[in-house]
Amino acid sequence: MVLFVVQGDLTQQEWTVLQDLNAQHKRIFLVLNKQDRYLPEQVKLVLEQLKLRVKGVVAAEDIVAIATSPQPIKVQRHQADGSYQETWETPQPQIQPLLDRMHAVATQEVNQLVLQRAYQQTLALQQEIQTQLNRIRRDRAMPILERYQWIAAGIAFANPLPSLDMVATAAITGKMIQELAEVYCIKLSLDRATEIAGVLVKTLIQMGLVEASSQVLSAVLKGNMVTYVAGGALQGVGAAYFTRMAGLSLMELFEAHWTSDAGWQLDSTVLSRIVQRIFQQHQRIDMVKDLAQQTLRRLRPEGWSTVDPVPAHG
Numbered sequence: 001m002v003l004f005v006v007q008g009d010l011t012q013q014e015w016t017v018l019q020d021l022n023a024q025h026k027r028i029f030l031v032l033n034k035q036d037r038y039l040p041e042q043v044k045l046v047l048e049q050l051k052l053r054v055k056g057v058v059a060a061e062d063i064v065a066i067a068t069s070p071q072p073i074k075v076q077r078h079q080a081d082g083s084y085q086e087t088w089e090t091p092q093p094q095i096q097p098l099l100d101r102m103h104a105v106a107t108q109e110v111n112q113l114v115l116q117r118a119y120q121q122t123l124a125l126q127q128e129i130q131t132q133l134n135r136i137r138r139d140r141a142m143p144i145l146e147r148y149q150w151i152a153a154g155i156a157f158a159n160p161l162p163s164l165d166m167v168a169t170a171a172i173t174g175k176m177i178q179e180l181a182e183v184y185c186i187k188l189s190l191d192r193a194t195e196i197a198g199v200l201v202k203t204l205i206q207m208g209l210v211e212a213s214s215q216v217l218s219a220v221l222k223g224n225m226v227t228y229v230a231g232g233a234l235q236g237v238g239a240a241y242f243t244r245m246a247g248l249s250l251m252e253l254f255e256a257h258w259t260s261d262a263g264w265q266l267d268s269t270v271l272s273r274i275v276q277r278i279f280q281q282h283q284r285i286d287m288v289k290d291l292a293q294q295t296l297r298r299l300r301p302e303g304w305s306t307v308d309p310v311p312a313h314g
Contacts, residue, residue: 001027001102001113004058007034009049022057024123025116027105030058031098035065036091064101067094134255141183145247148176150298152243157236157299173197173243177250184254196266200246203272209279240295245282249275 002021006014021028030050035043043065051060070091078084106113152172174194181188188196252274253267282288 001029001105003029003031003098005031005033006050007032008046010053015053018054018057025119027109027113027116028058028062029098029102030054030063032063032065033068035094036067036070062101062105064098066098067091070094137183137255138251141180141247141251144176144179144183145244145251148172148179148247149240149243150295153236153240153295153299156239173200173246176243176247180247180250181254184251186254196250197246199266199268200249200271200275203268203275204242207272207276209275236299237292237295241288241291244291245275245278248282249278252278 004014004018004021010018018028018030032043032046032050038046047063047065050063054063070093072088072090075087075089076084077087155172171194174190174197177196178188178190178193181193249271253271256270256274
């Protein structure tokens, strides 16, 4: 049972939390505290407002007014000689109506409360299973992602194109998406996976992430002439970077919106939020340098210097 305590009419934030608790099938008591600060007519009015506001979420009989710490009141004590003394006394907490209601519910609805508790435990277990399953799937998905990021880097290095053109190469990105989806038990045709790749590229362009990330990559590699002598090295590093960001974004999307239904649909709004978060997490200079070093080692032909083209960080 949940005691949801307020001091007046609900704020928007309180209403949102209350709806979330109701969606979790919690047994809720809405408690108006500090009733001693209101006149009796005001308490009645506030309770009526609350009942109207939460109708369908909290039962009217589960909305109770209390005072856990009543304010001190001035008391006059008259003496035999006609004089009087004034003192401040703190009334006892006024919580009995709430205790009575809780006792009634615990007595009358014990079976329902036990079932609700079991339901909550089932949901928690389901979430834990899903978390463990996603961890296993991610372990299986990462080698696929890394294989395609190196394939994309190699192709871009051999045939230098702007990074954006590389990302838009659906033959690579689409096939990677299809294989990643299979790990998450989502069935996608190659045509559908290629279509998703196009949506992903469009999202990157609209959010300005391609240009911003290209500037970061260029800044990381700019100080070393070996990179530019290699011709397509910058394009290769960019290809690896964008392919990795695309793969990580889709993996998170599959984890958050997993379904075994073959009719899985792409939510572009959710994808945009995930893509932005993934790019923000992976635009730190040290992380970009690490990926650039790995990529250039793989692209380095015989005869290149054995010294890493990009200075190691830290």
